[in-house]
Amino acid sequence: MKPVQQKNVHYFPGHMKKALGNLAPFIKGCDLVIEIADARAPISSRNPLIDELIGEKPRILILSKDDYADPVSTQQWVRYFSSLNLPCFAGTLTSRTIHSRLIEISRPIALKKAEKEKRIGMKPQPLRLAVLGIPNVGKSTFINTLAGKNAAKSGNKPGVTRAEQWIKIKDGFVLLDTPGILPMNYPDGVMAVRLALLGSIKEEVLPNHELALALLGYLRENYPSSFFQRFGIADLSLLDSDDVIGEVARSRGMLLKGSKLDEEKAVSLILREFRDGFLGRFSLEKVDA
DSSP states (O other), rough: OOSSSOEEEOOHHHHHHHHHHHHHHHTTTTTEEEEEEEEEEETTOOOOHHHHHHTTTEEEEEEEETSSHHHHHHHHHHHHHHTTTTEEOOOOOTTTTHHHHHHHHHHHHHHHHHHHHHHHTTOOEEEEEEEEETSSHHHHHHHEEEEETTOOOOOTTTOOOOOOOOEEETHHHHEEEEEOOHHHHHHHSSSHEEEHHTTTTGGGSSOOHHHHHHHHHHHHOTTTTHHHHHHHHSOOOSSOHHHHHHHHHHHHTOGGGGBBBBBBHHHHHHHHHTTOOOOOOOOOOTTOO
C-alpha cells in the first residue's frame, strides 16, 4: 500500500493528549488490560504508547471486526501474537461468545487475585479491567456487549469516548472505558493511510481521493475480484484506479450536470463500503509481510 503524499502525518487531538496523561493512575489500579485492535490491520491499529502505560501488567489482545477481515490472515495474526506470549483471540465484538472467551482467558488472573484477597482477609473484589485501543476499534461496543446495555457511548467514527468511566458488569468484572489514543506521528504515512481507511483518523486529515487510490492499488494486488459482487468489476487488475472509480460512479448512476461522472461521490462510496465491510473480508496487513 503506497503512502499518500505527506511523509509525516501529525494527528493528536487535544482530548487524546489529556487522556494519555490521565490514564497512568487508572492503569496502575487495574488487574488486567484488554487491548483492542482492528483485525484488518493488527499492527497499524496498535498504539506503541500503550506499551509504556501497561508495563508488565497482564494483557489480552482482542482483534475486533474479524467478520470484516480475511479469515486466513486473522488466524495467522492470532498465532503470531500468541507466539509472542501475548494472549490473543479474534471476534465480532457484538457476539456473546466474546464474553465467554474473556472469562476463560482471564480465569487464571482472577483466581490469583482471589487467593491474595483471601490470604490478607479481604472481601472478594471484582476483577478490574482497563479497555484500551485507538479510536474506532470497537472499545465501547465491546463494553456494551459485556454489560448487556448501552453503558458506553459508541459510534463508527473516532473521538466518541472523551473521558474515562468505570462500568460494572456481571461475572465479577468492572471495566474501565478509555478514550482512543493515537500515536502523535506516522513518519512514512503508510500506517496513517491504513488507519484512515479503517475510520480511526478523521476523514479531513487525509485526502479521500488519494486514500481511494491507495486502497484500490492494494486490492488490485491482493484481492483483484473484490469489486465484482458490489460493482460488477470482475478483475481490478484490468483497469487503472481512476477507471475503477469511473466505473463505480457509472454503475451507481452518480452523475453531475452534463452527464459527467461524479467521481468524488464514487470515492466516498468506495471508502465507506470498505470501512463497513460491504466489499468483502479483506486484511490490509499480512503476517508474512
